[in-house]
Structures are given as structure tokens and as C-alpha cells.
Amino acid sequence: MNNNSLLNLIDITVSFEGFLALNKLNLNLLKGELRAVIGPNGAGKTTFLDVITGKVKPTKGEVIFKGKSLIGRKEHKIARLGVGRKFQSPRIFENLTVKENLEISVTTPKSPLNLINKNIKDEQLDEIERLMKIVNLSQKVNSKAGSLSHGQKQWLEIAMLVGQKPDLMLVDEPVAGLTDEETDLTADLLKSLSGENTVVVIDHDMEFIRRLDSNVSVLNQGSVLCEGTMDTIQKDKKVIDVYLGRPED
Amino acid sequence: MTLSKIKFDKKIVLSFWIILIALIIAAPTLLPVFRLNLLGRYLSLSIVALGVDLIWGYTGLLSLGQGIFFALGGYCAAMYLQITSSSEFPNNIPEFFALYGVEKLPFFWEPFRSPVFTFFAIWTIPALVAGLIGFLVFRNRIKGVYFSILTQASLLVFFNFFNGQQKLINGTNGLKTDVTLLFGQMVGSESMQRMFFWLTSILVIAAWFFAKWVVKGRFGNILIGIRDDEPRVRFTGYNPVIFKTIIFSIAGGLAGISGALYTVQSGIVSPQFMTVPFSIEMVIWVAVGGRGTLLGAILGAVLINYAKSLVSEALPASWMFIQGGMFILVVTALPEGVLGWIQGDGPRNLLQRFGFKRKIETYPSLEVNNNEEN
Numbered sequence: 302m303n304n305n306s307l308l309n310l311i312d313i314t315v316s317f318e319g320f321l322a323l324n325k326l327n328l329n330l331l332k333g334e335l336r337a338v339i340g341p342n343g344a345g346k347t348t349f350l351d352v353i354t355g356k357v358k359p360t361k362g363e364v365i366f367k368g369k370s371l372i373g374r375k376e377h378k379i380a381r382l383g384v385g386r387k388f389q390s391p392r393i394f395e396n397l398t399v400k401e402n403l404e405i406s407v408t409t410p411k412s413p414l415n416l417i418n419k420n421i422k423d424e425q426l427d428e429i430e431r432l433m434k435i436v437n438l439s440q441k442v443n444s445k446a447g448s449l450s451h452g453q454k455q456w457l458e459i460a461m462l463v464g465q466k467p468d469l470m471l472v473d474e475p476v477a478g479l480t481d482e483e484t485d486l487t488a489d490l491l492k493s494l495s496g497e498n499t500v501v502v503i504d505h506d507m508e509f510i511r512r513l514d515s516n517v518s519v520l521n522q523g524s525v526l527c528e529g530t531m532d533t534i535q536k537d538k539k540v541i542d543v544y545l546g547r548p549e550d
Numbered sequence: 551m552t553l554s555k556i557k558f559d560k561k562i563v564l565s566f567w568i569i570l571i572a573l574i575i576a577a578p579t580l581l582p583v584f585r586l587n588l589l590g591r592y593l594s595l596s597i598v599a600l601g602v603d604l605i606w607g608y609t610g611l612l613s614l615g616q617g618i619f620f621a622l623g624g625y626c627a628a629m630y631l632q633i634t635s636s637s638e639f640p641n642n643i644p645e646f647f648a649l650y651g652v653e654k655l656p657f658f659w660e661p662f663r664s665p666v667f668t669f670f671a672i673w674t675i676p677a678l679v680a681g682l683i684g685f686l687v688f689r690n691r692i693k694g695v696y697f698s699i700l701t702q703a704s705l706l707v708f709f710n711f712f713n714g715q716q717k718l719i720n721g722t723n724g725l726k727t728d729v730t731l732l733f734g735q736m737v738g739s740e741s742m743q744r745m746f747f748w749l750t751s752i753l754v755i756a757a758w759f760f761a762k763w764v765v766k767g768r769f770g771n772i773l774i775g776i777r778d779d780e781p782r783v784r785f786t787g788y789n790p791v792i793f794k795t796i797i798f799s800i801a802g803g804l805a806g807i808s809g810a811l812y813t814v815q816s817g818i819v820s821p822q823f824m825t826v827p828f829s830i831e832m833v834i835w836v837a838v839g840g841r842g843t844l845l846g847a848i849l850g851a852v853l854i855n856y857a858k859s860l861v862s863e864a865l866p867a868s869w870m871f872i873q874g875g876m877f878i879l880v881v882t883a884l885p886e887g888v889l890g891w892i893q894g895d896g897p898r899n900l901l902q903r904f905g906f907k908r909k910i911e912t913y914p915s916l917e918v919n920n921n922e923e924n
Binding site (some may be wrong): 354355356375377380381385386392394395396397401403404406407408410412413416417420421441461465 | 764766768769771772775778779782783784785786787788790792793796889910924
């Protein structure tokens with residue numbers, strides 16, 4: 302195993318009453334890497350995220366993050382270790398304001414005593430300012446998150462993810478329902494985050510994935526079918542068969 | 551829009567407090583002692599309602615077992631009063647023990663000889679019991695309707711246990727407090743009841759400030775986050791179990807204080823405090839008053855109970871129908887409760903329905919420009 306490795310999934314198998322959602326999945330992520338994960342519906346993309354974040358316990362296999370096993374750890378402990386997740390449909394707290402949403406994400410330590418006794422730290426307020434500028438929500442500081450447009454909600458959730466300062470960001474379909482312009486901006490944002498952070502993006506919008514200009518892992522039936530750049534992937538016969546479809550000539 | 555709404559909220563809160571404090575000051579001179587005592591009891595119930603609002607309105611935990619903690623607080627207060635007023639009875643223990651041939655005070659009564667212990671026990675014992683039940687339930691990720699059923703089942707367990715323990719706490723008959731002595735005065739006397747009215751009023755206000763302090767800021771936002779999307783809170787790095795246990799414990803402590811105040815003003819504590827309908831009524835007060843508003847809980851508890859006693863005096867059989875109807879009305883027409891309806895756009899929507907033109911909100915700058923043109 303490479304010393305530079307941040308996350309290593311070894312032979313992960315998840316069985317839901319006999320149905321194999323993941324089947325001996327192996328995946329290795331390097332520090333600072335941007336990785337796209339694609340695959341047809343039911344390939345196990347979301348289950349793959351569920352395993353890393355502790356929502357689903359694998360039947361077999363091992364997840365090593367920063368040299369520690371994540372198996373059996375609670376979700377909040379994994380999050381505190383440095384794994385952040387953005388959900389498929391925007392999951393923000395709609396009854397709280399944009400600022401309150403971000404406060405929840407940037408606050409550390411995340412203990413009840415810290416929350417009830419102390420005011421938020423100045424540097425955390427600065428961080429919120431910075432995040433709101435990045436995702437263009439500075440005008441909406443005190444608006445209820447529920448009143449934002451779909452695209453703004455997606456961006457708020459990305460800002461919340463960044464505010465958590467995770468070493469590993471898992472981003473599930475960040476551009477679903479976004480306009481072309483918003484999609485491009487999101488791709489640029491995610492690219493700018495990698496390098497410092499390790500980012501995994503799950504999506505099946507090909508144009509978006511291409512724009513990320515990163516290594517791509519193709520999932521099929523619960524395991525990794527093939528890995529490589531977008532160009533290699535698109536020429537791979539197996540991938541064409543199961544996912545991209547044959548060219549129409 | 552949001553700005554005018556915030557001002558509107560502040561106006562409601564301020565006017566509510568002015569009316570409430572005026573009423574509290576005027577009540578002892580305006581009301582006969584009987585009515586004053588009723589008002590005091592209902593005010594004490596508003597403290598348990600505040601707790602229900604914290605756990606249900608803010609955190610989304612619908613407990614149907616708050617009667618447990620309410621009764622525990624009442625029993626703590628009653629045990630102290632009984633034991634300090636038992637010097638002329640056989641064996642220097644409360645009178646009822648003689649009925650069952652008990653000669654020695656059960657061990658758990660002993661600490662209640664101390665007023666200091668009792669003062670702390672009234673809220674810490676219910677809070678600890680709530681914390682323990684809560685921790686076990688929340689740790690196992692039991693939520694929603696299963697949580698409600700579990701709290702109701704616990705309530706029944708406590709109810710049946712207390713009912714059966716004649717030799718320990720006088721079983722079904724409960725513990726009387728009105729003929730006991732506190733500071734050399736009869737608890738049921740007029741001057742003491744006035745004193746309890748003042749004490750209750752102060753504690754209601756204190757409880758409101760406390761609850762407000764709990765829900766404001768980031769702690770309260772996490773509670774709302776747990777209510778709206780608990781897994782998301784987990785994935786952000788917070789442990790919802792601890793937050794839920796804390797808030798459930800706080801609600802238990804508030805219920806205990808409420809139960810103690812209610813006991814000394816109604817003159818008795820009995821397992822009747824732990825019946826299923828009573829704990830459901832607590833939820834109805836909050837639902838009708840307005841979930842997640844705190845003030846709604848106080849308003850709901852006081853007004854519904856006052857209405858209950860007035861209606862029951864005039865038309866004894868009809869209260870249950872009115873209460874049921876009120877609940878149905880709130881669930882179907884005012885899901886945010888009365889206060890939530892007022893704070894929302896409720897009154898203006900209603901006026902519009904009756905043909906009044908709705909005032910269209912414009913940006914302040916537009917209004918200024920209009921003036922300049924004129």
C-alpha cells in the first residue's frame with residue numbers, strides 16, 4: 302500500500318438479504334486526488350458512499366482511512382475523523398437560515414457544552430463569510446435555506462461540506478437539476494478543492510465528468526469495472542458494453 | 551419581508567409579556583382565592599408544556615409519557631411535606647402508614663427530611679429518570695411513532711407500580727399535602743396559596759427564559775436539525791443521542807418542577823397524574839398553542855385549562871367534545887397552532903378570504919420614490 306494513500310477499500314462486499322450491492326470492491330484514493338465514480342443505476346454508487354460514511358456496515362472487507370479502520374465506527378465519529386458527504390438531493394436544514402446552516406458545519410468541537418456555552422469563534426465567522434462568497438450566497442445570509450432555489454441549495458450543501466474541513470469529500474450527484482452554467486461553475490469549484498482536499502464525485506452526467514478532467518472509476522454490479530482517464534474509459538470495450546452503449550455506426 | 555416579520559414577532563412577544571405580567575400582578579386582588587388557585591395550577595402546568603415544546607416542537611420527539619416526570623416531582627414535594635408534618639402521628643411517620651401496619655419509614659423517605667435535598671430532588675430525580683430512559687431509547691435509534699409508544703408504555707408501567715405500592719407511598723390514594731405544614735403554616739391555607747401563586751408565576755417566567763436560552767443559538771439549531779433531518783446531523787459530525795438525551799432530561803426536570811407546584815396547589819399527588827389522557831392533554835396544549843414557539847405552550851396550557859374549568863362548571867358533560875374538536879381543528883386547519891398561525895400569514899389570509907384587500911409589500915425604496923414624485 303502506498304504511503305500517499307488516504308482511503309483504501311479492500312474487498313468490500315455488501316449483501317442485502319442475498320442481493321450483492323457491492324461485490325469485492327477495491328478502490329484506492331491518493332491524497333489530493335479528484336476521482337469521479339460513474340456507473341449505471343444499481344451499480345452500487347450510493348452504497349459505496351454509505352459504506353465509507355458508516356451508514357451501511359459491509360458484510361465483508363475493510364475500509365482504511367488515514368491508516369485507521371472505519372468498520373464499526375459510528376457515523377458522527379467517521380465525520381469527525383475527516384470524511385464529509387454531500388447527498389444526492391440537497392440535504393440542508395430548510396428551517397434554518399443560510400448562516401445557521403453554515404454555523405452547524407464549521408463549528409468545532411461539536412459537543413453540546415461548546416454549543417450552549419460559548420459564542421461562535423471569530424475565525425469560524427470569517428470562514429462562513431468566505432464560504433458564502435465562494436458559493437455566491439452572501440446576499441442570502443439570513444434567508445431561510447428552504448427559500449433558496451434548487452441550485453443555491455446544492456451550493457449551500459457544498460459550502461457546508463467544505464466548511465466541515467474534511468480530508469475526504471464525498472460528493473453525490475452535485476449537478477442534478479442544475480443549469481449548464483451552474484454545472485460548469487460547480488465543476489470548477491470541485492476542481493479547485495482537490496489538491497488540498499481529496500474529492501470523490503459521483504455522477505452520471507458525462508459532460509460534467511469530462512470537465513472535471515480527473516481519473517474515473519466505473520462501477521458495475523458492485524465492483525470496479527475499470528479505471529483511468531475519461532478518454533481511456535470511453536474506449537474500453539467492457540465499459541462500452543455495460544454503460545456507454547455502442548457508437549451508432 | 552423577513553424584517554417586518556421579525557418586528558411582528560417581537561410585538562407579539564412583548565405584548566404577550568405585558569399582558570401576562572399585568573394579569574399576574576392584578577390576579578391576586580381581582581380573583582377570589584378559589585380562582586386564583588386554579589390560575590396558579592394552570593400556570594404551573596405551563597412549565598411542563600414548555601418541556602413538551604422543547605422535545606416535540608423543537609426536537610421532534612413526541613413523548614406521551616411526560617406524566618411520569620410530572621408525578622415524580624409531585625411525589626418528591628409531597629414526601630417532604632408529609633414527613634416534616636408527621637410529628638404527632640404514631641412512630642413519627644406519615645399518618646397513612648398506620649393503615650397498612652407499617653411502623654418503620656421506608657428507606658427512600660429518609661433523605662426527604664431535608665428541605666435542601668428535596669429542593670434538588672424535585673427537578674434532578676425526574677431529570678435523571680428522563681435522561682436514563684432517553685439515553686437507552688435514543689442509543690438504540692428508536693424514533694417516531696415507536697418512541698411515542700414506548701414513552702406511553704413506560705407511563706403505564708409507572709402508573710401501575712405507583713398504584714400498587716400502598717405500603718410505600720399510599721398507592722392509589724396518593725399523598726395529601728393541603729393539611730401539611732410548611733414554614734409553620736398550613737399548605738392549603740389562603741396565605742400559602744397566594745404565596746404559591748407568586749412562586750409559580752416567577753418560575754413560569756424563569757422557565758421561559760431558560761427554555762429560550764436553550765433553543766437560541768447553535769444548540770437550538772442542532773435540535774431543529776435533528777427534528778428535520780437527523781442522519782444529516784450525524785454526517786456533519788454531531789452525535790444526536792447526546793443532544794436528544796440532554797433535551798429530554800431538561801424536559802423531565804421542567805415536568806418535575808411543574809408537578810411539584812401543581813401538587814402543592816391542588817393539595818394532593820396521586821397516580822392519577824400518570825394516567826394516559828393527562829399526558830396526551832399536555833401534547834394537545836402545545837399543539838393548540840403552537841409548536842416550536844414556547845409562548846404557545848404557556849398560552850395553550852393556561853387558556854385550555856381555564857376554559858376546561860369554566861366549561862365544566864357550565865356544561866359538565868361537554869368538555870371532552872370541545873377538547874377533541876379543538877384538537878381536530880388544529881390538526882386540520884391550523885397545523886402550526888394558534889400562535890404559529892398568527893406569526894405566519896394566517897390573519898391576513900383570513901381577511902383576504904372575507905374580501906379585504908391584501909396589502910402588497912414593496913421595497914422601502916419604491917415607497918420613497920413615490921413620495922418624491924408627489
